[in-house]
Amino acid sequence: MSSKHQLLAFVSLLETSKPYLVNCVRVPALQSLLLFSRSLDTNGDCSRLVADGWLELQLADGESAVRLLAATLRLRAQWESAMDGQLAQARRRRRQRLDDNEEEEAAPGQREEVVVALSKELLQFMASKVSYSLRRLTGLEVQNLYVGPQTITAAPSLPGLFGSSATSPHPTKGGYAVTDFLTYNCLTSNADLYSDCLRTFWTCPHCELHVPLTPLERIAHENTCPQAPRDAPPGAEEAAPEPLRKVSDLQRPYHCKACQKDFLFTPTDVLRHQRQHV
Structure with a gap:
């Protein structure tokens, strides 16, 4: 058990005569798998997770596992919503249908606040420390991974555990499908059948x-x-605006007359920002 397991992530794949991974970085294994796996399967108390059907994570504390899963559902939903908003904004710009009224001008600022709040929550989530083990399942274990369809299809009544997600019996794995990527209580186990009910x-x-x-x-x-x-709602604790911090030597103070805000922008950032008000 350790909280220091890591995976290798990369930004892009460069294919020449050989494939090369570009911009590689080490990331925490548990948090990355929770955020990016296409499928997550759990046992009854969520102390055992299987990501994408071949990586097993065994957590020491079941309560910590459930809290991480609840945070994962919330963060992935917020992330998807933020990306949908960005894509919708890009489509509107491409079609040149932006209006010049005040309501439309306020929307980009609201989206930026959502992205900033989401970024902070993601950083806190990635920095969380939980002890767990990580291993690859064998071929035989993969073949006997799921409990299969159940005769009792009544979903468990646990309000607030997985947010507002509605559970339904999974037709092939067994257990209950919480979202399109999370299936609860579908993994086989050698533990006592009554251990989850005590x-x-x-x-x-x-x-x-x-x-x-x-x-x-x-x-x-x-x-x-x-x-x-x-x-408290995101950003409520930040009543006073934070001072602008300089990240690059090319950044200079810039005051936008259109939105009446101060920024630290490079020349490229200035042009990109001015384009938003066109």
């Missing part, structure tokens, strides 16, 4: 409710507890 008494730190719950039910209650403190 409840222990637990007291909620917010409402002081004292009831026997499984780890998953405990986290679901914490996410939906009416007396739990709610996170």
Whole structure:
């Protein structure tokens, strides 16, 4: 078990007589697989994950695993929404249908705030420390990986555990499809069949409710507890604007008369910004 497993990521593939990976960088294995895997499969308490059907991650703490999965669903949804917004904006510019009213001018600033908030959350997510093991599954293990279709198709009632995602039985893997990439409780296990159902008494730190719950039910209650403190909206803690920090020697102070904002821009950035107001 370690929190220092890494994978190799690259920006582009250069193909000449031989293929070359360009701009390679080491990234945390667990967080990268959660964010970029095409399929994620879990067992009952989410302590065992399989990414893309061949990489197994075994986490020491089931509660930490569930919290990471919940954060993954939220971040991937926000990321997809931000990308859709950027693509929609690019299409509007390409078709030259931008209006010059004030509402349209405010939209780019709102999108920038969303991207900045998402970037901060992604950095915090990538920096999280969780102990886990990482290994490649053998061919025999891949053949016997899933429990298969179940006769009982009632989805578990765990509000708040996976956000607003609706679960439905997976037709081939078994378990429950939470999103197009996440399937919950579909992995076979040698553990006791009743281990996921055992409840222990637990007291909620917010409402002081004292009831026997499984780890998953405990986290679901914490996410939906009416007396739990709610996170402030993104950017609320930044009431005062941060001073502009210089990143490149080519950057110079620039005041945009169209949007009445101050920036540190290179000459290329100035032209790119002015093009937004055309």
